Amino acid sequence: xxxLGIDLGGTNIVAGVVDEEYKIIAKASCKTNVPRxxxxxxxxxxxxxxxxxxxxxxxxxxxxxxxxxxxxxxxPKTGVIEYSAxxxxxxxxxxxxMKERLDKKVVIENDANAAALGEYLAGSAKxxxxxxxxxxxxxxxxxxxxxxxxxxxxxxxxxxxxxxVIVKDGKECGCGRKGCWEAYSSATGLINLTKQKILSExxxxxxxxxxxxxxxxxxxxxxxxxxAAAGDPDAQEVLDEYFGxxxxxxxxxxxxxxxxxxxxxxxxxxxxxxxxxxxxNIIEAERYTKHNDKQTQLCTCSLGNDAGIIGAAFxx
Numbered sequence: 001x002x003x004l005g006i007d008l009g010g011t012n013i014v015a016g017v018v019d020e021e022y023k024i025i026a027k028a029s030c031k032t033n034v035p036r037x038x039x040x041x042x043x044x045x046x047x048x049x050x051x052x053x054x055x056x057x058x059x060x061x062x063x064x065x066x067x068x069x070x071x072x073x074x075x076p077k078t079g080v081i082e083y084s085a086x087x088x089x090x091x092x093x094x095x096x097x098m099k100e101r102l103d104k105k106v107v108i109e110n111d112a113n114a115a116a117l118g119e120y121l122a123g124s125a126k127x128x129x130x131x132x133x134x135x136x137x138x139x140x141x142x143x144x145x146x147x148x149x150x151x152x153x154x155x156x157x158x159x160x161x162x163x164x165v166i167v168k169d170g171k172e173c174g175c176g177r178k179g180c181w182e183a184y185s186s187a188t189g190l191i192n193l194t195k196q197k198i199l200s201e202x203x204x205x206x207x208x209x210x211x212x213x214x215x216x217x218x219x220x221x222x223x224x225x226x227x228a229a230a231g232d233p234d235a236q237e238v239l240d241e242y243f244g245x246x247x248x249x250x251x252x253x254x255x256x257x258x259x260x261x262x263x264x265x266x267x268x269x270x271x272x273x274x275x276x277x278x279x280x281n282i283i284e285a286e287r288y289t290k291h292n293d294k295q296t297q298l299c300t301c302s303l304g305n306d307a308g309i310i311g312a313a314f315x316x
Contacts, residue, residue, distance in 0.1 A: 063104060193241060265300065
């Protein structure tokens with residue numbers, strides 16, 4: 001038997017047929033095109049699901065179940081997306097609507113949780129008992145796996161790691177609160193730090209700005225890394241500050257959960273050891289269990305966008 005995983009994002013809907021060895025054997029996708037009615041999005045999900053099954057050269061009878069990863073607050077028990085800012089919906093009975101279209105068992109979960117499960121089953125956290133995956137993007141997403149199960153908390157929002165406060169009365173976060181980890185440690189946070197350094201009155205010339213052809217609006221998550229690699233001390237200052245914020249959250253996570261593996265995903269994770277090495281140095285100095293030889297393995301996620309599909313496919 002096979003399983004079907006659907007990654008419902010704000011930009012794209014991607015469906016994948018996954019075999020029993022956690023390998024995606026076929027995928028199909030379409031644009032999400034939000035905002036639009038719930039029924040139309042369900043129609044699109046059903047269409048890409050059928051296309052993926054056809055590409056896999058199987059039938060829907062060969063599909064055991066369907067899992068959907070969704071950004072926002074979801075209730076897996078009721079099958080309802082309670083709130084999703086990216087999809088502009090409240091209290092959407094997506095499981096009921098998808099069952100009507102595909103006549104299959106359907107399960108939903110937060111997309112970051114689904115991605116964490118995917119990494120646990122088939123990626124960087126494979127073989128671990130307890131693992132945490134974070135994604136550095138527009139915000140900071142997080143998924144927690146304890147004893148092989150997704151930890152959701154009593155209100156199914158137990159892994160909002162990006163909203164732990166690391167600076168009292170700090171920068172305003174998109175959630176409306178201040179000092180959240182994601183305001184400092186997301187890709188957006190790094191971009192903002194880079195721009196602030198470029199605009200500093202002390203800088204008569206900026207190599208970082210030169211890399212962006214003189215257009216500050218072209219600054220991205222790679223700018224400071226590329227400039228620092230070329231020997232720019234201002235870029236290194238940006239990275240040192242960024243690593244400090246990012247490591248603060250990671251140390252908190254490690255001290256609280258003591259996971260076997262903590263993997264980092266998102267575009268910034270493509271920096272590999274240039275990202276991980278300084279983080280490990282800070283974590284080693286700051287972690288609580290210095291006396292214990294067993295350390296949390298810090299690594300990058302290995303599955304990319306496929307993690308969400310694989311994890312969604314194997315939701316309980």
